[in-house]
Amino acid sequence: MNHRQLPPELQQRVRRFVQYKWLATRGVDEEAILLALPLDLRRQIQRHLCLDIVRRVPFFGQMDDQLLDAICERLVSSLNTKDSYIVREGDPVKEMLFIIRGQVDSSTTDGGRVGFYSSITLRPGDFCGEELLT
Template sequence: MRIQRRDTEQWMSHRLLPDNIRERIRRYEQYRWRETRGVNEDTLVQNLPKDLRRDIKRHLCMDLVMRVPIFEKMDEQLLDAMCDRLKQVLYTEKTYIVREGDLVDGMHFVMRGKLLTTTTNGGRTDFFNSVYLKAGDFCGEELLPWALDPHSSNLPISTRTVRTITKVKAFALMPDDLKFIASQFRLLHSKKLQHTFSGNRMARVPDRVPPMLLQKPPEPGCTSEE
């Protein structure tokens, strides 16, 4: 820690950073050290055997991910793939995660801390709305329709400003990772793939089934009038 702190101080001096930015860097480094004790958790987990890594990610992330309604419909393997791609992020107080009008560059699932989201609805006069986020909440959901659209290219614009009130620990899902998960989600729910896998897994009854498909076939030797 001392060596890292010394290197950071030397770098800030070399770059002639102003005092207010230096203080923000110091606060962040102190918070990161308290949370990780110098251990890169993502690297540590990624180096573990696949089945152990999956179980750890399920324990840490699954409950958070399942709070998003659309994710409840996902295949278990896709949920595991999503959890595997989540990265732990830390924020100190009064940090802007995204500002209204900026590109949305990640979806965040809050593990600990408190945030405030605000919107002026595109700068409308006399319009202001604010919502508090806490552990178990998420933000950056503008990425979902973007990721589910196979023809989308440019990242969506944030409709809200998200700022931390306290220190925040969260998991983040990057746009490219979400796009990959969404493409696999569409693939698994295509009729062709459902037919391919019908012999290996129980088929789900669609939301709207023609009445004839739900009727029990007649017994051999019986007529429908009987």
């Protein structure tokens, strides 16, 4: 980071993320382990981990098991630290977000509308980005 002349506050954020990731995973690369497993085991594990939260989305609620399995297979885990921006207002929505652990504070000014501010806290089991489905 020094070699790339990153500002000190950005270096601190990188260090905080690496430390948090280590604490959260204990250094285990779960994705590498999953990829080493046979496809049927990966599907069963993904289904076990994801099916309940996927079913909470009304659009997915009535889908058959085969479609739900396909959705679960495509979910990707990500880890974010406090004060990270996951999506910025005005950016196009590219993915759905399912909260598994922790919380996400979401706020908007409705595109910069004067006097408008809305905020919500998403908690485990919540999701956002369902507008992609329509």
